[in-house]
Amino acid sequence: MRKHRSLAAYSWQAVVALVVLTSLLILGCGLINSSTPTQPPPPQDGTLTVLFLDIGQGDSILILSPGGYTMLIDGGNSSRDANEVIIPALHAYGYDELDFLVATHPDQDHIGGLVTVLQKVPVRYAVLTGQEHTTQTYEAFLKEISRLKSAGQLTPIKARRGTPLDFDPALKVEVLAPGDDVVETNDTNNASIVIRLTYGAVSFLFTGDAENEEEAWILDQGGDVQAQILKVSHHGGKTGTSEAWLNAVSPEVAVISVGADNHYGHPSSQVIERLARRKVKIYRTDQQGTITITTDGSGYQVSTEK
């Protein structure tokens, strides 16, 4: 009898609990649905997040703007980089599309994963130099852009110094290079798209594989290139990151996107010494994995995967 009563009491409580739980679930789903806009994705609450993704030897930088817009600068070496690192990073932050995709230059270690990105992630604008380059990967990349353009799904933008990129009103985006002339040559590194991104008092400089010639060209044009955070060009190769460039940029943090035991000897000891002499804090993707920098426009924080 006692047992029977206790079971009845239990059942009554279970029904109440079930009703409460169901109501909470319905309410919860409603809240989730109503707070998840489709366009654009959730704002970053005034935070700019820049991820220097660890894709081995190459570059891939994912930028999540304070207003919830996304930009990918370069796409690693291969579709594996896209599938295993780039797209999962985008999804991990709750995004499923890219507003801007920038291919700094046509080399494999910068565009190798971009065809897969274009096939799997909707992209609004593809920013590229249009330099002629006849590798299979680059041709596949151009073909995919042209297919998406024809389908009305993407707009290509030819980037030159001064080309405006309407990314997020909270940010200043300056395309510092390339100029017209170098794009006509077959020097891909020195025709890299170089972008200075500023949020409040904090600037980033994204340099692709620019070498001394392109750095000198940018300095010749005049204007401010100062940046607290410098993406060291060309994986720390010795033909870039000159003294004159470092004098002008005056970085506090240097990020080197480089693969462990690469065949190129990147980064060079000269570049590391040059940065160390200036007490620039060096971060390397081969040693620390993906490097994430967040800023509210006044200060910034650096965190590393390893």
Ligand SMILES: [Zn+2]
């Ligand atoms: Zn490279």
